Amino acid sequence: MYNGSVVSLVLTLHSLELSGPSIYSAFIFGLLAYLIILLCNLTIAFTICSNRSLHKPMYILLLNMPINDTMGATSLFPQLLYSIWCENRLISYSACVLQGFFVxxxxxxxxxxxxxxxxxxxxxxxxxxxxxxxxxxxxxxxxxxxxxxxxxxxxxxxxxxxxxHKICRTYMDDLICYNPSIMKLVCExxxxxxxxxxxxxxxxxxxxxxxxxxxxxxxxxxxxxxxxxxxxxxxxxxxxxxxxxxxxxxxxxxxxxxxxxxxxxxAYLRRVFSISVLVFPPIVNPLIYGFKTKEIRKKILKMPSYKQPLNDFM
Structure with a gap:
């Protein structure tokens, strides 16, 4: 049983099993994925907020999606990128609980x-x-x-x-923190x-x-x-x-x-699915509900910095 304060408790997440050149490849891939998620979702959110013609129930409800997807991706990528770059799978208990809450x-x-x-x-x-x-x-x-x-x-x-609850273990058999994985550390x-x-x-x-x-x-x-x-x-x-x-x-x-x-x-299937839900929806949702929506796409095409790339995409 861990006898110290949970504030100072440090946990060890499951290894990413990266080594050598794969570390830099994984970091670059993760960073690009995170930047794409931020760019796409914040573009959709900004477009809806800045155009009064989109201030309708359908689009106001839709506005919640890019905001939520940005939050979900941010709960994963910063900590994951730091872990890859520093080759360090340690995380404080308080940070783990905070990540789990936002996940x-x-x-x-x-x-x-x-x-x-x-x-x-x-x-x-x-x-x-x-x-x-x-x-x-x-x-x-x-x-x-x-x-x-x-x-x-x-x-x-x-x-x-x-x-x-008191904590008995400090090793977590998952790539990220969420409630069931944290509960497995509890001894009560x-x-x-x-x-x-x-x-x-x-x-x-x-x-x-x-x-x-x-x-x-x-x-x-x-x-x-x-x-x-x-x-x-x-x-x-x-x-x-x-x-x-x-x-x-x-x-x-x-x-x-x-x-x-x-x-x-x-266990590897559980880890894959727990990560994929924080990666694929934030990437796919802006394409499905944003750029493929006629009214939103028209507004984005009027923005000079996005006109040519989106014309090429469509």
């Missing part, structure tokens, strides 16, 4: 934001005449404030329940933490999946029931990409958390 804050917020966007599209397509009355500025503010406040409280309580009974964790899992995964499934089934039914020839294509364009992104997020966030509860899952 969970990012993951949960991704579910909440995609769920809110699904609800917005459901109202817009299934009840277009009532859309203006339902998605008013006041209601939109309540939705955004409520989802972030409740989400923050749930994650805050998750880590608040973790802090009183964590039954309350496990029960609360399962409740949180149920809220984020079961509830959000149910809402998204219901809304997009209704959207498909509404689009297909219309007599226009492009109804099916409209349904696919509206639902397809969003569902793929949501299901990818569901699996990537659910798998590592469940893998910690099973001895039959290879």
């Amino acid at each position: 969970h804050l990012y993951g949960g917020a991704s579910h909440v934001i995609l769920t809110a966007m699904a609800y917005d599209r459901y109202i817009a397509i299934c009840s277009p005449l009532r859309y203006g009355a339902i998605m008013t500025n006041n209601n939109l503010l309540r939705i955004i404030t409520g989802m972030w406040f409740l989400h923050f409280i749930m994650i805050f309580v998750t880590f608040l329940l973790l802090l009183p 009974n964590t039954r309350v933490n496990n029960i609360y964790g399962l409740i949180v899992l149920g809220v984020y995964h079961i509830l959000s999946f149910s809402v998204v499934a219901f809304t997009y089934i209704q959207i498909l039914i509404t689009c297909i029931s219309k007599k226009q020839s492009d109804a099916k294509m409209k349904a696919i364009q509206t639902c397809g990409t969003h569902l793929v992104v949501f299901l990818f997020l569901e699996f990537n966030t659910f798998f590592p958390l469940i893998a910690h509860r099973s001895e039959n899952v290879p």
